[in-house]
Amino acid sequence: MSRIEFKDVRHAYPQPAGQPLEYAIKEVNQVWENGGAYALLGPSGCGKTTLLNVISGLLTPSEGSILFNHSDVTRLPTAERHIAQVFQFPVVYDTMTVFDNLAFPLRNRQTPEARVKERVTEIAEMLDLSDRLDQRAAGLTADGKQKISLGRGLVREDVNAILFDEPLTVIDPHLKWQLRSKLKELHQQLGVTMIYVTHDQVEALTFADKVVVMHDGTVVQVGTPVELFSRPRHTFVGYFIGSPGMNVLPCSIENGQPVFANNLLSSGYPADTDLSGKLEIGIRPEFVNFSDDGIPVAIEKIEDLGRYQVVTVRHESEQIKMLVGEDEPIPAESPMISFDPDNLRIYCNDWAVEAGDA
Amino acid sequence: MRKSTNQKAWWLVAPVLLLVAFNAFIPLMTVVNYSLQETFGNNVFFWEGVTWFEQVLRSERFHASLMRQLLFTSMILAIEVPLGIAVALSMPRKGPWVSVCLVLMALPLLIPWNVVGAMWNIFALPDIGLLGYSLNSMGFDYNFTQQPVSAWMTTVVMDVWHWTSLIVLLCYAGLCSIPDAYYQAARIDGASGWAVFRYIQLPKMKRVLTIAILLRFMDSFMIYTEPFVLTGGGPGNTTTFLSIDLVKIALGQFDLGPAAAMSLIYFLVVLLICWVFYTLMMRNEAQ
Numbered sequence: 001m002s003r004i005e006f007k008d009v010r011h012a013y014p015q016p017a018g019q020p021l022e023y024a025i026k027e028v029n030q031v032w033e034n035g036g037a038y039a040l041l042g043p044s045g046c047g048k049t050t051l052l053n054v055i056s057g058l059l060t061p062s063e064g065s066i067l068f069n070h071s072d073v074t075r076l077p078t079a080e081r082h083i084a085q086v087f088q089f090p091v092v093y094d095t096m097t098v099f100d101n102l103a104f105p106l107r108n109r110q111t112p113e114a115r116v117k118e119r120v121t122e123i124a125e126m127l128d129l130s131d132r133l134d135q136r137a138a139g140l141t142a143d144g145k146q147k148i149s150l151g152r153g154l155v156r157e158d159v160n161a162i163l164f165d166e167p168l169t170v171i172d173p174h175l176k177w178q179l180r181s182k183l184k185e186l187h188q189q190l191g192v193t194m195i196y197v198t199h200d201q202v203e204a205l206t207f208a209d210k211v212v213v214m215h216d217g218t219v220v221q222v223g224t225p226v227e228l229f230s231r232p233r234h235t236f237v238g239y240f241i242g243s244p245g246m247n248v249l250p251c252s253i254e255n256g257q258p259v260f261a262n263n264l265l266s267s268g269y270p271a272d273t274d275l276s277g278k279l280e281i282g283i284r285p286e287f288v289n290f291s292d293d294g295i296p297v298a299i300e301k302i303e304d305l306g307r308y309q310v311v312t313v314r315h316e317s318e319q320i321k322m323l324v325g326e327d328e329p330i331p332a333e334s335p336m337i338s339f340d341p342d343n344l345r346i347y348c349n350d351w352a353v354e355a356g357d358a
Numbered sequence: 359m360r361k362s363t364n365q366k367a368w369w370l371v372a373p374v375l376l377l378v379a380f381n382a383f384i385p386l387m388t389v390v391n392y393s394l395q396e397t398f399g400n401n402v403f404f405w406e407g408v409t410w411f412e413q414v415l416r417s418e419r420f421h422a423s424l425m426r427q428l429l430f431t432s433m434i435l436a437i438e439v440p441l442g443i444a445v446a447l448s449m450p451r452k453g454p455w456v457s458v459c460l461v462l463m464a465l466p467l468l469i470p471w472n473v474v475g476a477m478w479n480i481f482a483l484p485d486i487g488l489l490g491y492s493l494n495s496m497g498f499d500y501n502f503t504q505q506p507v508s509a510w511m512t513t514v515v516m517d518v519w520h521w522t523s524l525i526v527l528l529c530y531a532g533l534c535s536i537p538d539a540y541y542q543a544a545r546i547d548g549a550s551g552w553a554v555f556r557y558i559q560l561p562k563m564k565r566v567l568t569i570a571i572l573l574r575f576m577d578s579f580m581i582y583t584e585p586f587v588l589t590g591g592g593p594g595n596t597t598t599f600l601s602i603d604l605v606k607i608a609l610g611q612f613d614l615g616p617a618a619a620m621s622l623i624y625f626l627v628v629l630l631i632c633w634v635f636y637t638l639m640m641r642n643e644a645q
Contacts, residue, residue: 053542057545058545058546078546079545079548083546084546085546087539087543091539093558094562105548108547108548149543152543153546
């Protein structure tokens with residue numbers, strides 16, 4: 001087990017001659033503390049899988065270095081890094097039985113056969129594969145095969161970290177929930193660092209203590225689920241986490257306070273310096289309310305989701321989403337809305353303006 | 359809903375039936391016909407029963423050519439299959455060299471059988487051929503027109519040259535269909551190069567390899583043109599394989615009865631070996 005550190009890591013996949021390099025990872029500095037349960041969250045194509053493969057050594061980054069417990073492993077081959085990795089689609093060795101599949105990573109490392117049997121039995125028990133150990137792996141369903149892949153990741157004891165690359169994509173929804181709780185349980189039992197890649201925020205928020213949000217090749221925020229929800233550092237985090245996502249509206253600044261649609265607003269996070277660039281305010285739909293005075297809007301759409309309603313309103317060209325309780329009345333004539341100042345933040349060039357920031 | 363019955367569609371199958379009848383069934387039945395009777399021409403036939411079959415099965419000449427055939431086929435399979443797999447494994451999977459390799463590999467397959475025979479004949483001639491002359495000037499006593507061992511070596515090498523590409527191309531296709539994730543998982547699991555071959559590449563190639571071996575078995579077991587052009591079955595009878603022998607009996611000696619019986623036995627041997635091999639290879643798939 002160890003602490004994994006990224007120092008100025010950048011990676012570009014080779015391009016056909018003549019084409020400019022495109023970085024899949026644009027400078028990542030990140031520390032994965034020993035024993036943490038991390039989720040790596042981001043949309044498809046943001047560099048999540050690339051980042052994972054850089055950790056496991058399947059890829060050598062174009063620039064920068066990776067440290068395990070302060071020693072440089074950037075050039076170390078995969079086998080010597082002691083990393084377990086589970087892929088998005090099940091990989092099983094067709095000709096082997098389920099037992100041999102699970103034993104494969106151990107036998108490759110010359111583990112004594114008695115110990116192999118012990119470990120495999122234990123892991124199979126955990127994954128409900130005990131009664132299939134003698135079957136050929138090829139005959140299993142996609143679920144079963146992915147459990148084998150998971151099992152092969154979990155069976156080794158000497159691993160520095162276990163990486164999961166969207167491992168539950170092919171699993172049935174009800175099993176998904178079970179397996180995810182099982183992984184969480186295993187994390188608490190084993191205390192090994194786990195990094196779980198997903199583009200599903202629910203999956204990320206339920207699995208991880210710390211969520212690392214990636215966007216366009218960079219890490220935009222690392223935090224607990226609560227932090228990501230209440231203090232998004234980047235408009236992308238606000239938009240990607242939460243359902244519906246944060247409203248991001250253009251604004252200008254007067255005396256440190258934002259102005260939207262000729263309305264001077266107040267923000268709990270005033271800007272204390274002159275800002276230049278693209279200025280926006282971010283407010284979650286949870287913190288937009290109907291009020292007696294404020295910004296006049298027109299109601300466009302009301303979606304009733306049971307316990308609450310999602311109301312889409314419009315002010316000139318800007319669409320604003322708001323969450324309204326099931327029983328709260330929706331004003332029929334000339335509705336006006338206001339924003340909760342404590343949860344209103346100013347963003348400059350997509351990054352949140354913190355007090356003291358330039 | 360009422361189901362309407364219309365049997366007229368059967369007429370649409372008629373052309374195919376007719377084609378198959380003239381193409382396969384009637385010729386086959388003609389052979390069966392010849393194999394059970396004796397004729398001295400003029401369309402007069404005498405019933406002989408299984409006499410020709412007994413005669414062929416007891417003939418030492420048939421045994422000898424069958425043995426030669428089995429030896430030849432096992433030799434070329436033993437060389438071409440491992441060689442084909444090895445070449446396929448060492449071919450690049452990406453980049454500009456892929457197409458170069460593929461074209462080079464496909465080249466021998468595009469050359470007609472009799473041209474291959476003629477090429478190797480000239481190539482291997484001890485006095486003027488590049489191969490034959492070089493071997494002799496290096497001190498090897500090599501003359502495929504007179505020495506059985508030289509004739510066999512030349513025939514086997516010729517077949518390897520002509521047909522290994524087929525196995526290479528089929529195996530290469532099998533290898534290319536393996537997703538990267540398998541190799542990545544193997545690296546994570548710490549698998550050795552041998553383990554990757556044994557547990558990933560070989561199982562994934564199994565189906566194409568089965569087909570490749572079947573094709574090579576059938577083709578080599580029925581080989582005629584190349585050795586006929588190269589050695590003509592000689593020296594003596596040493597490279598007279600089943601097809602060459604069959605043609606000698608049927609067209610050389612005009613013994614239609616024994617030749618027909620021999621073709622049927624020949625056909626059944628090919629069928630039996632293919633069936634046994636295929637069943638053995640696919641036995642595990644069904645489980």
